Amino acid sequence: AGGDRARVAVYAATRASLYVAPSRLEVLLRGVLATAVPAKVTSRKEAARLAATRLPAPAAAALLADAYDAPGQHHDVQAACVAFATGLLGRESAWELLSAAARGRRELRWAVLRTRPLDLPEPHRARYARLVRDVCDTDDPEVARAGHTALAVWSPWAPDAAAVLVAAATDLDNRASWHSAADALIDLMAAAPGGMPEDNPLAWVLAALAAADAHPHTPDAEPDRDRPARRRIGRITARLAQHSRMRPGTMRPVATAAGELLAGYEPFVADAAHVLVNAIDLDAEPGELTAALGRLARLHATRPSLAARTADTLHGRLRTAARPGRSEALLRAARELGDDGALASGLFAVTLTGVGGARAEWAEPWRTRLRALRHHRHPDVRDAALLLATAQE
Numbered sequence: 001a002g003g004d005r006a007r008v009a010v011y012a013a014t015r016a017s018l019y020v021a022p023s024r025l026e027v028l029l030r031g032v033l034a035t036a037v038p039a040k041v042t043s044r045k046e047a048a049r050l051a052a053t054r055l056p057a058p059a060a061a062a063l064l065a066d067a068y069d070a071p072g073q074h075h076d077v078q079a080a081c082v083a084f085a086t087g088l089l090g091r092e093s094a095w096e097l098l099s100a101a102a103r104g105r106r107e108l109r110w111a112v113l114r115t116r117p118l119d120l121p122e123p124h125r126a127r128y129a130r131l132v133r134d135v136c137d138t139d140d141p142e143v144a145r146a147g148h149t150a151l152a153v154w155s156p157w158a159p160d161a162a163a164v165l166v167a168a169a170t171d172l173d174n175r176a177s178w179h180s181a182a183d184a185l186i187d188l189m190a191a192a193p194g195g196m197p198e199d200n201p202l203a204w205v206l207a208a209l210a211a212a213d214a215h216p217h218t219p220d221a222e223p224d225r226d227r228p229a230r231r232r233i234g235r236i237t238a239r240l241a242q243h244s245r246m247r248p249g250t251m252r253p254v255a256t257a258a259g260e261l262l263a264g265y266e267p268f269v270a271d272a273a274h275v276l277v278n279a280i281d282l283d284a285e286p287g288e289l290t291a292a293l294g295r296l297a298r299l300h301a302t303r304p305s306l307a308a309r310t311a312d313t314l315h316g317r318l319r320t321a322a323r324p325g326r327s328e329a330l331l332r333a334a335r336e337l338g339d340d341g342a343l344a345s346g347l348f349a350v351t352l353t354g355v356g357g358a359r360a361e362w363a364e365p366w367r368t369r370l371r372a373l374r375h376h377r378h379p380d381v382r383d384a385a386l387l388l389a390t391a392q393e
Contacts, residue, residue, distance in 0.1 A: 025050070026059050033067035033077070045080040052084035060084075061091035068097050075107045082111035089124045102134040109135045109143050113150045117157065129158035136164055141176035144168070148177065152184035155191065162188060162201035169236075170208045172228050182236050186243065190250040202236075202254065203261050209233050210265045230267075237262070237271040241278035245317070248281070255279035263299055270306050273299050277313045282324035286332040289325070293333050293348055300344035304380065307344035311351050318355040330356040334369050338376065346381030349373055354388045362390040 020028070032039050032047040044067070051063045067073065068081040082101045088094040101108035112135055117125050132154045136147035148165060155161035165188065168174055168181035182205065189202050212218060212229035219225035237258070244255035259275035262268040273296065280292045300307035318325055330352045338349035350373055357366035373385035
């Protein structure tokens with residue numbers, strides 16, 4: 001196992017092991033895996049594989065545990081022992097090996113994370129999920145990021161997964177891995193949406209960060225930090241807006257709940273509006289779409305610049321290749337929003353009229369709407385409506 005021909009011999013050993021009694025094979029493999037005996041890393045890794053696949057489970061688990069704990073054992077061999085131990089979870093020694101790896105050096109933690117829930121029988125998943133949670137408790141930012149992502153996948157079997165991710169995302173001293181914790185929490189919520197905002201872990205994060213931003217001693221325009229909690233909310237809302245467009249079925253309820261929560265914090269109304277305009281179901285029934293746009297418009301009562309930006313975002317969503325929004329729904333919303341008289345409602349009505357009118361080749365109902373908007377009581381709405389043209393000279 002340690003000579004120049006080890007690379008060739010190790011592959012022959014797989015076939016030869018079929019003809020060796022397990023008791024004899026165990027002795028031979030133990031000799032290869034012992035650190036006191038010179039052997040190449042490749043040989044030892046293959047010996048670990050053979051132990052897991054050729055020996056009875058009790059002997060295999062014990063041998064892998066001994067090989068893992070052997071003084072001076074190469075970390076690649078230890079990682080191989082971790083990988084093969086997942087097939088021996090009926091033995092407590094395999095769990096002890098995996099538990100040590102989950103708290104061990106980087107390579108071993110990575111090895112623990114390579115196992116996915118469907119790789120294991122259902123009875124073992126909850127206990128393995130606790131190992132994934134343990135991997136996340138590290139100062140290594142790369143391992144923490146991978147651990148957070150994996151923990152979201154394992155969350156159905158890890159009741160405290162959300163608490164771990166919330167703690168990491170709201171810890172303002174953690175500048176290395178809070179991004180991955182927040183992203184993983186969004187994925188976790190998308191996988192199991194529901195519940196009132198106060199029961200929503202993402203709401204806990206947003207509320208905690210909003211409170212932190214309001215603290216009188218929060219860093220403000222400092223050389224090394226600038227409103228860290230606000231930056232985190234901005235990152236989270238940007239991700240929610242993006243995901244609610246890409247995965248509306250799962251993300252829209254999550255994003256809507258987050259937007260409605262942030263709307264209650266005056267400094268974060270702009271973030272709320274950005275999330276909500278991207279989360280609105282533009283294919284909804286006429287009444288539902290009109291009501292959603294009306295609620296969104298009311299957030300802009302004293303924010304004319306934000307109203308223009310939100311109207312631009314709405315326009316961009318309506319102009320995508322999917323052409324969302326049914327004509328009758330857009331027309332009703334345009335009529336009711338235009339009649340409201342407020343700036344934001346009027347700008348939204350102009351946006352809907354421009355898109356719906358162009359799609360309908362400016363049929364009479366849309367031209368009627370356009371004329372009405374050109375007489376809106378707010379000059380910015382009138383100007384926006386006058387920029388639209390039903391025909392070119």
